[in-house]
Amino acid sequence: MTADVEFAQPTVLRELAVRAAQLGAQTCLPEFTGGVAVVTKSSDGDLVTAVDVAAERAVRDMVLAERPDDSVLGEELAPHTGSSGLQWVVDPLDGTTNFTRRLPFFATSVAVRNDDGDWLAGAVCAPALGTTWSAARGHGAELETASGRERLPLNLAPSSARLLGTGLSYDAGHRRRQIRELATHLAGFTDMRRFGAAAIDLCLVAQGSLDAFCEDDLALHDWAAGALIAEEAGAQVLRPTGADPTMTARLR
Numbered sequence: 001m002t003a004d005v006e007f008a009q010p011t012v013l014r015e016l017a018v019r020a021a022q023l024g025a026q027t028c029l030p031e032f033t034g035g036v037a038v039v040t041k042s043s044d045g046d047l048v049t050a051v052d053v054a055a056e057r058a059v060r061d062m063v064l065a066e067r068p069d070d071s072v073l074g075e076e077l078a079p080h081t082g083s084s085g086l087q088w089v090v091d092p093l094d095g096t097t098n099f100t101r102r103l104p105f106f107a108t109s110v111a112v113r114n115d116d117g118d119w120l121a122g123a124v125c126a127p128a129l130g131t132t133w134s135a136a137r138g139h140g141a142e143l144e145t146a147s148g149r150e151r152l153p154l155n156l157a158p159s160s161a162r163l164l165g166t167g168l169s170y171d172a173g174h175r176r177r178q179i180r181e182l183a184t185h186l187a188g189f190t191d192m193r194r195f196g197a198a199a200i201d202l203c204l205v206a207q208g209s210l211d212a213f214c215e216d217d218l219a220l221h222d223w224a225a226g227a228l229i230a231e232e233a234g235a236q237v238l239r240p241t242g243a244d245p246t247m248t249a250r251l252r
């Protein structure tokens with residue numbers, strides 16, 4: 001294998017995705033006190049803080065220090081365009097509302113794709129949960145906690161519970177429609193969960209804690225890493241398209 005090919009291997013990229021997601025998450029964690037100033041973006045409830053921006057800068061600086069020819073597309077900063085054909089997609093703080101309310105479901109999400117649009121690696125680090133989920137294309141998915149690493153999905157006790165994870169848009173009109181459609185989505189499930197961080201929701205499908213997740217009106221950075229992690233754990237994954245904007249992941 002030439003050095004160039006090895007440099008773009010999914011497992012090599014996964015290792016950097018994990019370190020970058022953990023760096024972003026560790027940038028957020030010390031500020032998890034509920035005291036950070038909050039600014040409203042597109043509409044009421046769509047929030048951003050200085051921590052979102054600082055975490056994205058930390059992730060981007062790490063990625064570009066090691067891979068200066070790659071591109072980076074993040075939620076909060078202007079895109080960086082490189083020449084390598086690989087693009088990193090970053091949600092520096094998924095679950096900003098949770099973060100500002102001292103709810104522990106927030107994460108940094110980092111994924112990378114090639115110019116064919118193939119997702120090669122991704123990582124989601126939820127520091128207040130002490131968990132990093134990651135995947136490399138063709139090499140499966142895993143989670144890492146203080147107890148070590150485990151392959152996904154986890155070996156959980158079978159039960160008759162069938163849990164659907166979902167989320168609601170910041171846009172009031174979309175939200176009304178999503179609530180009307182919820183009854184249809186819930187058919188076949190025994191209950192639902194709404195944790196407030198789409199990247200984590202997708203990782204919870206990957207580990208088998210949720211049976212499925214669906215949400216529309218998400219952005220690329222919300223699902224980029226989580227969708228690959230769910231897919232590599234064996235979930236059936238349908239990414240949003242122009243024809244159907246719903247992000248769907250179903251493990252069983």
Ligand code: IPD
Nearest residue numbers: 093094095096167168196197198
């Ligand atoms: C949001 C979360 C939430 C989802 C929203 C996203 P943010 O991301 O993932 O669960 O319902 O649509 O925008 O704004 O906290 O990065």
Ligand code: CA
Nearest residue numbers: 091094095222
């Ligand atoms: Ca997000």
Ligand code: CA
Nearest residue numbers: 075091093094
């Ligand atoms: Ca975000």
